[in-house]
Each structure stands twice: as C-alpha cells, then as structure tokens.
C-alpha cells in the first residue's frame with residue numbers, strides 16, 4: 324500500500340456558548356505518496372479545521388473529538404507535542420494563506436530559515452546559511468534577500484519564501500491552505516507553477532486546500548469535496564472533469580466559469596450551508612438540493628465507493644461499497 328496519509332473518521336469540534344460546533348464530521352480520506360489531493364468547499368465547510376487538525380495547529384476551543392490520522396504508519400493523534408515537534412518540518416509542513424501568518428515580521432528571512440533548519444538538523448551555522456541560500460534559489464529568489472525583513476518583500480516573494488521554508492527539511496507531506504488566495508492572478512500563476520515544478524522534483528505529497536474548484540481541477544490528482552463538515556464526494560481529476568455525481572459538487576462546478584469550451588451562465592447554489600450546531604435531519608444538503616427526495620429529509624446518506632470515487636448521496640444508494648468494505652479489500656491486496 325502506498326498511502327502516505329490515512330485520515331479515518333476524523334471528528335473535530337469547537338466549544339461555543341451555543342453548543343458544540345461539529346466543524347469536521349467523520350471524514351475519511353487517504354493521500355498517496357507523491358499525490359496532490361485537494362479539499363474544496365464553500366467557506367466554513369471545515370477545510371482549514373481539517374488541515375489544522377492534521378498539522379497539530381488546533382487551539383482551544385477546537386479539539387479532535389475522535390478518529391485517526393496516520394502519517395507513514397505513525398498515528399499522529401497519540402503523539403505528545405514534543406513527539407509531534409520532531410516530525411513537524413521534517414515529515415509534515417504547512418503553508419498558510421497569508422505569508423505573514425507563517426513569517427515573523429521582526430526577524431530577517433535568513434534567521435527564520437536557519438532557525439527552522441537548525442531546530443531539526445545538527446549542522447554548522449555556515450552550512451545552514453548555505454542551505455538557506457539553496458532554498459531561496461529553488462524558489463527563484465536572490466540570495467541577497469536573506470538579509471531582508473518580511474515587510475521589505477512583495478506578497479508573492481514572501482509566499483515563495485514560505486514555500487522554501489516548508490521545503491527546508493524535505494517533508495513527505497506539505498499542507499497548503501489557500502496558498503495563493505491572497506495574491507493577484509499573475510503572481511498566483513507563477514507560484515502554482517513553482518509548486519508543481521518542485522513537487523515533480525522532490526516527490527512530496529500535497530494536501531491542497533482552496534474554495535477555487537477550477538484551480539483545483541488544474542493541479543490536483545484527486546479532489547475531495549466538503550460540505551458542512553462532511554466529505555460528500557472524492558473523485559479523480561479526470562472523472563471530475565467529465566462531471567460530478569453529488570448535487571453539491573455539480574452546483575460548485577456550475578458556480579465557476581468552465582475551464583474550456585463555450586461560456587455558460589453561472590448558476591451558483593441557492594441557499595446557504597446549515598448551522599453546524601443544529602444541522603438538519605437526514606442529508607445536510609437536502610434543503611438546497613435540486614434532487615431532494617422525501618428519503619433525504621430523514622436519512623443521512625452513507626459515503627460509498629466504486630471505480631469512479633466516493634459519493635455520499637441517496638441518488639447513488641446501492642451503487643458502491645462502504646469504506647469498511649473498501650478498506651478490507653485494499654488490506655487484503
């Protein structure tokens with residue numbers, strides 16, 4: 324089996340004065356070695372909470388309420404903070420939407436880079452400086468910039484430096500949470516191209532989070548679609564380009580201009596996502612779903628898988644295997 328990351332039945336909740344916010348509800352997915360896996364969905368559907376849960380960045384009132392996160396055979400949810408610190412950067416790193424959330428504004432780039440390197444690798448400071456120069460070269464930034472403070476650089480340069488930092492210890496998995504959303508389209512294109520080149524060169528896996536489905540369709544091998552804290556569909560890129568199965572994913576696809584072919588009128592999805600403290604009975608999406616059946620108001624659909632991917636919708640009931648059946652079959656292989 325070549326899964327690098329296995330997330331199983333992950334539940335993450337926020338305590339709030341109104342009650343528990345079920346921000347991530349029982350989600351399961353895998354990321355293979357060298358794969359780019361995308362998580363997409365409307366604002367508030369739980370993408371960042373999932374990323375923070377995997378990379379141990381959740382802070383109270385958030386907590387993992389159940390489930391398992393296995394990275395290369397190691398169960399991450401059982402690790403102490405000190406044990407997790409050993410794998411941060413070296414096995415897993417994260418790039419956040421705004422580079423200023425990753426960089427310390429009052430420390431020069433060089434010191435931030437070599438601090439990250441020396442915290443995990445025993446080497447002479449001179450060698451760490453050379454490594455920092457090498458990393459900047461990787462992201463096409465001149466070595467002189469090592470002496471700059473973050474505010475002296477453009478947004479695109481700062482995000483490239485964050486990518487360099489994420490790569491510093493050659494991790495197996497890089498989580499990218501909206502890494503280009505804060506940048507203009509031209510800079511965004513340059514950064515995406517750079518990420519793809521580096522991924523090909525080094526072979527790391529990426530969990531790529533965005534609400535921008537067309538961008539995801541350009542770069543990801545497989546895409547997971549989240550709605551109201553749940554994973555409702557997972558498909559290979561090629562399958563998704565042919566059209567989605569889940570009515571929510573279909574709605575998302577119709578909310579963006581098509582990548583190719585004739586321009587069509589954008590439809591959007593009427594209504595809004597449910598309250599995560601008191602979600603509706605049955606399928607979470609039923610109040611907005613154009614295919615809603617009486618059954619959908621009463622019963623939550625199970626996520627089922629076949630050769631096309633996974634889908635949680637009553638329209639496809641009986642057309643696939645449960646996650647337990649899939650997992651039993653793959654373990655038997």
Ligand SMILES: Nc1ncnc2c1ncn2[C@@H]1O[C@H](COP(=O)(O)OP(=O)(O)OP(=O)(O)O)[C@@H](O)[C@H]1O
Nearest residue numbers: 337339344346365366367368369370371372373599
């Ligand atoms: N501190 C908090 N207390 C209570 N609820 C929270 C808190 N932080 C986040 N949430 C809720 O958790 C849910 C998931 O939020 P999350 O930020 O993970 O979504 P997202 O899909 O990443 O959204 P975005 O694209 O806007 O970043 C949201 O409904 C949000 O309101």
